[in-house]
Amino acid sequence: RVIVAIPPVLAGRIRYAPALDGLRDQLTQRVPMGTVIKVQCVYPTPFWRAAGLSGQATSDTGPVRLAFDNSPPDASVGVLMGFMEGDDGRALLRATPEARRQATIACFTRYFGEQAAAPLEYIEQSWADEEWTRGCYAGYFPPGVWSSCGVALRQPCGRIHWAGTETAEAWCGYFDGAIRSGERAAAEVLAALPAAAPATLSDPSEFSACE
Structure with a gap:
């Protein structure tokens, strides 16, 4: 038996013999991946903290609509991190890196002031x-x-079992969900194998999303 633990759209690119049943194959054709470009700007210091700002921002204007302070614990440099998501990300996928850099800097400057306009690195x-x-x-x-x-x-x-965060019954899209899905799929395999030495798995419900 085998456990496939990748997103449905990628699982659909595997060649199976015999082929998957029709409904499962139809599913893999209909579950696309999201679009995200992660961006970071590095500064000499986390200057926004001196202004009493957290470094976190949420905006209804893109392309970087989410921003976070991603500076190291020792604050040896300042790092602002953001995400270009969905339509904003797709619109910039074929843009040049410099165009994405300028768009990112414009957003960070709007959120945190003119000091954000001159990063050391993008x-x-x-x-x-x-x-x-x-x-x-x-x-x-x-x-x-x-x-x-x-x-x-x-x-x-048949003998193919499905795992991965997309299949989780709780915390879908997170590491927690991925672990829960692996526990479930492993339990399915154990239940399907011929009786052998006793084997146990932890109940996924025992795990907290915060652990």
């Missing part, structure tokens, strides 16, 4: 361009997918 990560993720933060279910194909999300296909 760093970015486009998760849509990563071969083994093809997006971020997780696969999502557009309207109608749950009701039409959702039953196939966790249901084994």
Whole structure:
């Protein structure tokens, strides 16, 4: 038996013999990955703290609508981190790195003042361009997918069992959900194997999302 623990859209790119049943394959065609570009600007100091600012911002104007203070504990440098998500991220996927840099700096300057306009360094990560993720933060279910194909999300296909954060019954999209899904899939495999030496797994409900 095998446990496949990758997002549905990536699981759909595996060649199966025999082929997956139709409903499971239809599901993998309908659960795309989100779009996120992670950006960071490095400054000599976390200057915003001196102004009494947390370094965190939320805006209804993009492309960087979320920002956080990502400075190291010793504050040896200041680091502002942000995310270009969804339509904002897709609009800038084919832009130049310099265009994304300028867009990021413009947002940080709007949130934290003119000192944000001159970073020492700009760093970015486009998760849509990563071969083994093809997006971020997780696969999502557009309207109608749950009701039409959702039953196939966790249901084994022969000797293939499904895990991964998208299949979690709680904390979907988080590490906690990924761990819970692995516990569930492992329990399925153990239950399906011929009787052997007793084996036990922790009940996923025993784990807190904060642990």
